Amino acid sequence: MAPKLSLRQLLVRRMLPTLTGLIIVVAIMLFTITFYFASEEISDDQQASLDGLKRDLSYLTQDTTRQLADLAANDIIINALVDVEQRDNYLPMFFRSLNLTQARDVSFALYDFSGALVIQKNWPEQLPSTLEQAWRPITLVESESYYSITEYGVLFSVPVLLNEMAEGALVMYVASLQPLLRPYPRLTEQVVTDGNNTVLFSSDLSFVEQGKLRFTQHTTQFLVGSDSFGDLKLYSISSFTSAFSSIRWLALVILAMIVGTLLINLHIISITAKQAQDTLTGLYDDIIRRVRNEEKPVSDSVPLEVLELSKIRTSFDELLTNLTEMSLSNEQFSNVIDSMGDMLLVVDNSQTVLLCNRQFDALCDTYGEGHDATIARLITKLHGKSKGELKYTDSKGEASRILWRVQPLLDENNVEKGKIYVGADVTEQKALESRIKILTSAIDEATVSIVISDIKSEGQPVIYANGAFADLTGYSREEILGGNCAMLQGKETESSSVFGLKTAIRNRIPVETTLLNYRKDGTSFFNNLILTPIQIDGEVTHYIGIQQDVTKKLQAERYLQEAKIKAEESARMKSGFLASMSHEIRTPIHGISGILQLLEKTPLNNDQQHYVSLANYSVESLSHIVNDILDFSKIEAGQMQVEAHPFSLIEEINQLENQYRLLCEQKGLSLLFNNQFPTGLRVLGDAVRYRQILTNLLGNAVKFTETGTISVTTNIVESANDQLLLRCDVKDTGIGIAREKQPGIFAVFTQEDLSTTRKFGGTGLGLSICKQLCSLMGGDISLESQKGIGSTFSFYIQLERAPEEQSNGQQNTDQVSSIKTGKLKILVVEDNEINQTIVKEHLTTHKAISAMSGVEALEALNKFKPTFDVILMDCLMPEMDGFEATRRIRNGEAGARYENVPIIALTANAMKGDREACFAAGMNDYLSKPFDVDDLLDKIEYWASVKKVPADHAS
């Protein structure tokens, strides 16, 4: 038997060889890696050196070419090519002063366009013919610069340009590249050769001499890198020893480190071994002492122990303690089994009770069967089974269910000695299970999709999903369980909704949203999602989600929305069409009306007079209808606006009275006006629209009344802030309106019935327009009527009291009509020939000249010697409209004499804003077509006189 080794000896013998081997392997790897990176670095140095050389060459060629080009652009050089006779006076001096590089022996020459030498400096007697010829086609023909670096020397040529073409060439020559590259210290030795390895440059001539470059003899001693520059080859050369000298010290360091590591390891091993040896020896001593029940000597100093050994000692101590405590009392055992919640019964094979606990006794007592009967029933019922459920009924008839489990009682040899019965009361559990079953199947069968997520678990997985969920999403329960409902979301799902959901879940609050979800098959649907938090013991642990496919509902809503937009669009288009049509219709009506007015002035016989008046009446009716349509269109298009100008209420009413007085007398009707306001009252409002309403109501009254009276009652109620409420009743004794027809009378296109339309004519728009106008003016209109007795139309509108100091904004024609203006020169600018004719015919008392467009108007104003007194300007014309023409006249394009000429706008389009546009363009007044002849003449004379008056004053 070999002598036993101590732990320490064993450790040292086993570990030292392995350790040494490992360190040697690591050392070899370190050397290899160091050598590799050192080589990389040397190769980088080589490349950097080559790049530097390339830069130098590139700088040399570019900079020299540039400097030479600068010289060639010198006007002395150019002039010398032209001034053949006398250039010898200045060119030689200029040439002598030429120098570009620090190299000596630089030669320069100037050649003319044909390549003939003009002048030279240091130019060599003979150059190889290839060098002599190579630059000429490029510099003299192509007008490009050129250089060549060869064994014969370095040559640069640049063109002398006149208007971008070569008229000559400036050429520079140096015999060798060697002096041109600066001799500064370089990373490595550098050599430049041509394609045949002839050395053109060497950074160290003692290292590589001029001549052919050969690498064969000392290849192993040198590291060589190469590159190219054009046709030139560039070499970077460094000797091996100098290249690797930098890493020599590194090898020494590594060697020292290896030896050091070896020694340190040896020391550590021996210390560790000693420590382990001491601890184990201590442990051994302790165990022996315990076994012998000796006390631990107190005097022993506690030895230094490592953690593992200390643990072994502790565990050993515990083991001893446990062994000591192994003697458990029987009583304690009984207590234990009695404290169990379940019933326990142990019987041997002869069914003698070996053990039973207190719960089993209680069962026997409670259900009154007695111990033996209970045991007998139990054993019989569960014979041959491993478990079974038994029902017990107590004296009150309450039943309990006990679930029994049977296990064999085995001895040490695994032979069955009897049986162990353990029973648990599952009555409550059963009841709960049945309840849960009902709820579960109710939810399962529900037609809305329901899912439950566990939000306390990672990823908030779905823990339940019902059948409707699968129907809705196409995902089976297996697929969604454990997953997250986010899998229903897709690329077009609204991120705001998703964010809302997440925020709600984070805050544990309920949320309802509708978002786009995707089924398993990729089809999308709008999901109305209701998430409700489930609280268990005051903490939200789950969310229940109820989902409904609302795609169809949303689609239906969208269809409705689209249908609504289409309907509105259609209505707008209709109104727009009507507005434009009305305007188109009005233009010819104006024509007819004007021509009729002219016709009336001519001598006519009675029949003709009658026909003309019939035609006039027809035109007026047509005009009235068109106006109604236009107004209505404007209202529908939202373009109707009411204005606020001061006017006298009594004047308006008097005018209407005058208008209808005659008509009523002709029909035998009496017309009464009852004005319940101060006659001097001036109000602020839209007189035109007010008159329109009243005219409409009066017109209807006259139209539908055959006998009796028409009365108009107007009163004003003043409220705060100068607000006035005007109320007006128009009462007639006409045909009246049946009660059932009254509610629709203010609707569009409504008269009482179709027979009324046939009998009385009209568009049926009048009352509708009145109602709209009233509401635009902050009021309303209503009707009281009895069929056959008469009607009362009542309307009210909001007005304001006119400011006292505000005078009439429009010109007072009465005041100026007395000023006789005599024969005026008038320029009529109008593109419609009919309108032009009408206006000119009305102006026969004056001298009228017409122009067809703004352009013609400007021409006429510039051309005609006599000065026009007034310009009538149509607004809409081709080429240049009236607004533009007016602006130009005001800017003096028609000469200074017309800068302030009165310009009266003529417009067929009485749209809101026209008036403002006219004044904004610089027009003085405004006439809406069809205009009244007297109006036209009044305005012309007024403006002519207004213009003249200051002129008279000035003179």
Place this chain on the structure above:
Amino acid sequence: MVTIRYTVRLFVKLSAFMRLVFLISISLGLFPNVTYADELSKEPVIIGIDADFSAVAIDGGIAIRRGTELAVEMINQSGGLLGHPLVIIAKDHRGNPARGIHNINTFATIDNLVAVLGGVHTPVALAELDTIHENNLLYLGPWAAGTPLVDNGFSPNNVFRVSLRDAEAGKVLIDHAKKRGLKRVTLVLERTGWGRSNEASLTQAARDAGLFIDAIHWINWQQKSFEDTLKIIQASDTDGIILVANAPEGAVVVNGMVTLDMLSVPIISHWGIASGNFIERIAVKPDNLDIAVLQTFHFEHNDTSQAKMLFEAYKAKYGATDINSVPAAVGVAHAYDLVQMLAIAVKSANSFDTNNVRTALENIASYHGVVKHYEQPFSASQRDALLSHDYFMASFDASGNIIVTEPN
């Protein structure tokens, strides 16, 4: 129709290329002879143009070519020269004397060459004199004004000129300065044979007229800036500048004056500036300049019947133009008169031989020309058909057209 070929750049392949150009020129030149097939069935004869078409006096070169084309067209329409159609070959010397000499040498190789018309640049013409006489070519000068070009010392002298003569021009420029009331003038001359030719004539004329010359300054071709010299002129109390330079250098002088705010100093210019794109190069509106430029001809000013006819023909061929805006009109008129006089001489000599035609040119009794009615335009000793009494001063209008301000 006349065929024009410029030969520039490709001088290396010149001999081969020239042959090709020549063939093309001849063949294209013959093409319209279908029209005159009956009369002009003989081999064509050549008239050469050696001028700057691409460098610094392009307007002048084109004007000379157009005048020649119009004259040749009329000559061919009336039967050609002794029954031979006349064909033009134009070569571009780009203002470079070396190119000019090369062009003359090339013209010398062409058979049937009657004469060569020169261009704007005196230095080129002066450099060509040896080659012209060595090859015994007739040289017709429609523009270059250098005195030594005509007074060249060659005998026989092959140069005939319808243009300014610097010796005479000097007088006219100095007279104009005096008429303007200038007492002291500064000369700004280009550093070439032309500049020196004018230095001589201007100093002589100033001495005769008692005008003081403050200084003479030289400007190189293609000089980029003249401001340093202009500052010296500004510091002196000179009354005006007499300028002898081409368009590029003339513009450099004027632009320098703009920069130094010297536009109040009147400029009296030889006509070099009118031969190129002077107006495009100056940084000031032409009518803001106080500048008078020497001229011999203006379609409006020289109202001969021939001038009117030529203007109509010019408009018909080169497109309608205003009478004031024919570029470098002098070149058109001079070239036209020279070619017509050459035709007269050839017809009278009944020969294309240089010696015969030279003698015939010396003996033209009179010619009703475009510039004027010439009486004995040339003689054995007189080779300038125009003299100082034919010159006048003009100026530029707002559009840069030359307009005549001074009555003859």
